[in-house]
Amino acid sequence: MMLDPFSLSISTVADTLNSNIDCGLNEREIKLRLKTYGKNEIAANQTKSRWKILFDQFKDPIIFILAIAAGLTFLFNEDLPETIAIITVILITITIGFIMELQGIRSLEALRKMGFIESTVLRDGKIKTIKASLLVPGDVLLIEAGDVVSADARLITAENLMVKEASLTGESRAVEKRVNSLPVNTVLSDRKNMVFKGTTVEQGSAKAIVVATGTNTELGKIQKMGGDVEEQRTPLEKKLNALSKWLIWLTLIFGILIVFTGYLRGLDMLLIIETAVALAVAAIPEGLPVVATIALARGMLKLSKRQVIIKKMEGVETLGATNIICTDKTGTLTEDKMQVHTLVFEDEILKEIQNNSPTQLDDVKHSQAFCALMMTSILCNNVVLNTEQLKGDSIEIALVQFAEKLHFDLNKIKENNPEKTEIPFNTSSKLMATLNKNDDGFTVYAKGAFESIVNYCDTILNDEKPQEFKNKREWLSHVSDMASQGLRVLAFAYKHQETEPKKDDLLSHLTFIGVIGFLDPAREDVKSTINVYKEAGIKVVMMTGDHPGTAKKIAEEIGLLPKNAASNCIIHGNELQFEGQASPTAHKNLLDASVFARVTPEQKLKLVTFYQENENVVGMFGDGINDIPALRKADIGIAMGIRGTQAAREAADIILKNDKFTTMELAISQGRAVFDHIRQFVVYLLSCNLAEVVSVGLAALLNLPAPLLPLQILFLNLVTDIFPALALGMGKGEVDIMKRPPRKANEPIMGRKRWASTIIYGLSITVAVVGITAYAYFSLQLSSVIINNMAFYTLVLAQLFNVFNMAESKVSFFNNEVIKNPWVWSAIALSLIITVSAYYISPISEALFLTKLTLEQIGWVVIFALGSLALSQIIKRLGGTF
Numbered sequence: 028m029m030l031d032p033f034s035l036s037i038s039t040v041a042d043t044l045n046s047n048i049d050c051g052l053n054e055r056e057i058k059l060r061l062k063t064y065g066k067n068e069i070a071a072n073q074t075k076s077r078w079k080i081l082f083d084q085f086k087d088p089i090i091f092i093l094a095i096a097a098g099l100t101f102l103f104n105e106d107l108p109e110t111i112a113i114i115t116v117i118l119i120t121i122t123i124g125f126i127m128e129l130q131g132i133r134s135l136e137a138l139r140k141m142g143f144i145e146s147t148v149l150r151d152g153k154i155k156t157i158k159a160s161l162l163v164p165g166d167v168l169l170i171e172a173g174d175v176v177s178a179d180a181r182l183i184t185a186e187n188l189m190v191k192e193a194s195l196t197g198e199s200r201a202v203e204k205r206v207n208s209l210p211v212n213t214v215l216s217d218r219k220n221m222v223f224k225g226t227t228v229e230q231g232s233a234k235a236i237v238v239a240t241g242t243n244t245e246l247g248k249i250q251k252m253g254g255d256v257e258e259q260r261t262p263l264e265k266k267l268n269a270l271s272k273w274l275i276w277l278t279l280i281f282g283i284l285i286v287f288t289g290y291l292r293g294l295d296m297l298l299i300i301e302t303a304v305a306l307a308v309a310a311i312p313e314g315l316p317v318v319a320t321i322a323l324a325r326g327m328l329k330l331s332k333r334q335v336i337i338k339k340m341e342g343v344e345t346l347g348a349t350n351i352i353c354t355d356k357t358g359t360l361t362e363d364k365m366q367v368h369t370l371v372f373e374d375e376i377l378k379e380i381q382n383n384s385p386t387q388l389d390d391v392k393h394s395q396a397f398c399a400l401m402m403t404s405i406l407c408n409n410v411v412l413n414t415e416q417l418k419g420d421s422i423e424i425a426l427v428q429f430a431e432k433l434h435f436d437l438n439k440i441k442e443n444n445p446e447k448t449e450i451p452f453n454t455s456s457k458l459m460a461t462l463n464k465n466d467d468g469f470t471v472y473a474k475g476a477f478e479s480i481v482n483y484c485d486t487i488l489n490d491e492k493p494q495e496f497k498n499k500r501e502w503l504s505h506v507s508d509m510a511s512q513g514l515r516v517l518a519f520a521y522k523h524q525e526t527e528p529k530k531d532d533l534l535s536h537l538t539f540i541g542v543i544g545f546l547d548p549a550r551e552d553v554k555s556t557i558n559v560y561k562e563a564g565i566k567v568v569m570m571t572g573d574h575p576g577t578a579k580k581i582a583e584e585i586g587l588l589p590k591n592a593a594s595n596c597i598i599h600g601n602e603l604q605f606e607g608q609a610s611p612t613a614h615k616n617l618l619d620a621s622v623f624a625r626v627t628p629e630q631k632l633k634l635v636t637f638y639q640e641n642e643n644v645v646g647m648f649g650d651g652i653n654d655i656p657a658l659r660k661a662d663i664g665i666a667m668g669i670r671g672t673q674a675a676r677e678a679a680d681i682i683l684k685n686d687k688f689t690t691m692e693l694a695i696s697q698g699r700a701v702f703d704h705i706r707q708f709v710v711y712l713l714s715c716n717l718a719e720v721v722s723v724g725l726a727a728l729l730n731l732p733a734p735l736l737p738l739q740i741l742f743l744n745l746v747t748d749i750f751p752a753l754a755l756g757m758g759k760g761e762v763d764i765m766k767r768p769p770r771k772a773n774e775p776i777m778g779r780k781r782w783a784s785t786i787i788y789g790l791s792i793t794v795a796v797v798g799i800t801a802y803a804y805f806s807l808q809l810s811s812v813i814i815n816n817m818a819f820y821t822l823v824l825a826q827l828f829n830v831f832n833m834a835e836s837k838v839s840f841f842n843n844e845v846i847k848n849p850w851v852w853s854a855i856a857l858s859l860i861i862t863v864s865a866y867y868i869s870p871i872s873e874a875l876f877l878t879k880l881t882l883e884q885i886g887w888v889v890i891f892a893l894g895s896l897a898l899s900q901i902i903k904r905l906g907g908t909f
């Protein structure tokens with residue numbers, strides 16, 4: 028590792044690192060360095076170790092309860108086989124938990140490996156894009172606005188470079204960077220000639236040489252000091268854990284009650300303890316949190332195959348509740364393939380330039396206004412020329428292409444007019460300007476939104492000379508006309524003087540040149556997606572920095588507004604008021620509006636907050652540095668994989684790899700399906716457990732013969748319940764999933780209706796189990812072992828059939844998501860095979876006290892089990908539950 032690179036000259040740094048600042052490292056050297064220094068990753072990105080996963084399984088309260096059960100069985104019963112059986116169950120529980128958690132973590136690792144953080148480097152003299160994890164010391168890094176810096180590096184060149192280092196220094200304002208060397212004792216926050224891993228480039232561009240990677244970076248050191256990052260649980264996992272804990276307490280109280288009443292009634296202590304243990308085991312839904320985690324992780328993996336990367340597991344859960352989607356316009360709702368369409372300067376309006384031949388410009392080609400327009404287009408422009416594919420802002424690319432079409436020699440013009448300084452484009456000021464030096468002095472070239480530019484202009488170029496700018500209103504109406512055709516409009520201005528103007532004075536006294544309208548058609552597929560959202564109760568809100576006219580036209584084309592909508596449907600940034608909250612009507616208008624134009628990034632953030640305060644769950648599209656606060660604030664931040672800046676992708680919760688607005692629809696429907704499934708198996712597992720608790724409790728209270736044994740119940744919970752629950756999580760989702768409103772954000776997993784369903788299904792199963800016990804005892808007069816076995820098998824079958832109760836009550840029993848789910852059928856088959864095998868494997872059958880049943884007895888088991896399904900279905904359909 029290099030010591031104090033900020034105090035050394037660039038050449039010394041490069042020499043020490045054995046690198047070349049003009050062509051970077053070569054492949055052979057990179058391989059060697061990767062071996063020496065390791066990958067450019069830090070601890071927080073590394074996943075939980077296998078040992079820790081295993082160790083964590085022992086922390087589960089269920090394991091404690093089982094251990095106590097094993098101890099009690101041994102102490103009171105001196106029954107070694109049963110104690111061993113319970114210990115085996117503990118081991119099985121731990122193994123299942125371990126395997127399932129490992130599977131969840133593997134899915135997350137697979138997602139991480141897709142590596143969406145990339146870096147641009149100079150290697151072997153060529154510009155390459157590589158995974159950031161493969162950076163090595165000595166690499167020459169190229170960075171630009173919107174990038175997240177991937178390693179610590181010493182700057183070689185820097186142009187207008189401003190970097191936000193809040194993650195490192197806590198300073199929220201961007202810091203200006205320079206290349207000159209600094210004294211050895213310079214503190215971290217003052218090391219202006221360095222860029223650090225994890226910081227964000229807000230403006231400008233730079234070339235830098237990597238001096239530290241991975242844990243050797245400043246960020247790595249901080250994280251090492253902080254120790255292991257505490258593992259975060261999703262809100263859903265927390266809710267489920269809370270539910271499990273609640274059930275455990277309930278069971279303990281119930282258990283103590285049974286022991287106490289049993290003791291008072293003078294029952295055999297052994298029997299009492301046995302019942303209490305059985306009850307404790309019956310009440311706890313062992314598989315619940317794990318099955319939920321698996322469902323979420325599977326949802327994530329499934330979406331990743333369809334180009335949607337979900338970075339945090341809770342994202343899947345939030346998606347299902349999203350009811351407002353805020354989106355920008357350019358590139359998300361439109362194609363972002365700009366073309367120059369209309370030129371307006373002096374008295375000339377030249378329309379549909381792209382469709383006609385450039386010869387239509389012959390008459391005006393030599394006018395001063397047209398030349399000034401073209402010079403501004405070429406010089407006030409940051410597109411990188413001479414590359415295979417033009418890189419940069421699409422509006423600027425359109426200007427370059429237009430100039431090339433008219434045979435302007437762009438390189439020569441740039442060479443003869445070197446740029447001295449630049450006011451970069453920013454979404455708040457909505458303009459950009461450059462100061463260029465030429466033979467006879469200095470020229471300022473400016474372009475931007477009409478309202479922004481016109482404020483600085485007091486003259487207009489007319490009849491080959493600047494004249495007083497009197498007809499601003501007339502121009503405003505030209506611009507509105509163009510915008511109402513859906514064109515994106517840019518205004519142009521300049522000023523020339525012999526002496527160099529001061530940086531603060533660049534924009535004063537400009538001469539207006541004219542405007543250019545760009546065509547950016549709406550995306551074809553957006554309209555149908557917006558209709559799907561409408562049906563799904565999700566409101567789409569367009570928040571654009573563009574002109575209200577352009578916004579309105581595009582909104583009409585994609586069906587966000589009706590055709591020829593009144594212009595007051597659109598809220599202008601100037602009209603937005605949040606502080607001291609406006610009148611109730613204004614409040615309502617704000618909630619009802621679906622198009623906001625000329626809004627700044629700060630206003631976008633305020634709008635997101637406003638929606639959230641009014642109990643909405645907000646998804647937000649964003650791609651620029653300025654969108655980051657709103658992306659973070661939104662419940663779901665969404666960034667585009669191709670077009671979005673790295674910083675936006677870092678801040679977002681979801682990345683759409685294919686940049687398509689329409690893919691969000693898939694993500695939302697998947698999010699809804701996953702939540703539905705989680706609810707289904709919570710109801711399923713709880714109703715099964717309820718059946719067990721009530722059956723055991725009733726048997727104890729009514730002094731019934733042959734109650735269910737603890738090991739039988741454990742077998743049920745671990746073998747027969749888990750597979751159908753997992754299978755429910757594999758379902759496709761109901762067909763009408765996008766035809767119903769989103770669930771409310773604060774809606775609990777289990778509402779009143781679902782508790783009612785759980786009780787109905789649980790009691791139906793209990794009726795069957797208690798029913799067969801009573802029938803076998805009173806009517807068939809069978810032995811207690813046979814009665815116990817018949818009750819046990821009835822419980823197994825009734826619980827398996829219970830899975831079919833999980834479909835919604837409004838769909839047909841024979842045609843629904845659950846019955847059509849092949850995983851459910853496989854799970855039932857698997858559970859049955861395991862149950863039958865248990866009978867044939869003698870140690871298991873002995874531990875479970877299984878004995879041979881006659882065909883008639885099996886027939887009764889099937890009838891009673893089917894009866895429980897029929898009973899639940901009748902009550903459910905009559906009562907309209909779930």
Ligand code: ATP
Nearest residue numbers: 355356357452454457458459474475476571572573
């Ligand atoms: P959105 O992407 O949110 O739909 P937008 O891209 O139209 O909106 P901004 O990027 O904030 O919004 O642009 C606002 C205005 O700034 C544009 O309408 C245009 O007039 C002007 N503008 C856009 N890009 C540039 C640029 N590269 N240089 C100068 N002005 C620009």
